[in-house]
Amino acid sequence: NNIVVLISGSGSNLQAIIDACSNGVIKNSQITAVISNKENAYGLERARAANIEAIHIAPKQYGNREQYDDALAERIEQFNPDVVILAGFMRILSGDFVRRFKGKMLNIHPSLLPKYPGLNTHQRAIDAGDTEHGTSVHFVTEELDGGPVILQAKVPIFANDTVEEVTARVQKQEHAIYPLVTQWLAEKRLTMIDGKAVFDGEIL
């Protein structure tokens, strides 16, 4: 199976998936390209270090979101991906783009969805006084952070935790669950049917 990963930043989730491909947690699959909208995303260096094609596509070269998303989709399709992974890709994707990769594209969002779609999730959970927080892997649909959830991991929030401490605790869980769900999609144990996530024939 071919996996294409989209990033904008550090790429620690990308690294977890690279490692999972090399240590056999993800079987019979390889990341064929990593694409970033940000030229200096550290994740591009992680890709190069793993001998994976690292591509930067700059939004400012395109007139609008649709043109950018068309160019991005065409580049992705050149790699014939079975799975497209959003790993900290910080752009809203147009409906056409999302439909092109329907059922093949996953995102990880750092909250217990449906709580806290959007940005600054850790700070929002702390500010709300939540004692429980976490991360969610979901299929990407046209609704931002609104596609069907496949797997979540929970972490506690303790009194006086800083946002850095909470972020680190959540990210550790992300690195455990994202490779696992990627493997499920690659081996087709996981599908999206009528907008619902289905795993081993059961609706989640």
Ligand code: GRF
């Ligand atoms: C992750 O926390 C993910 O949940 C969010 O963006 C962050 C990306 O981190 N969508 P990294 O680039 O994988 O380190």
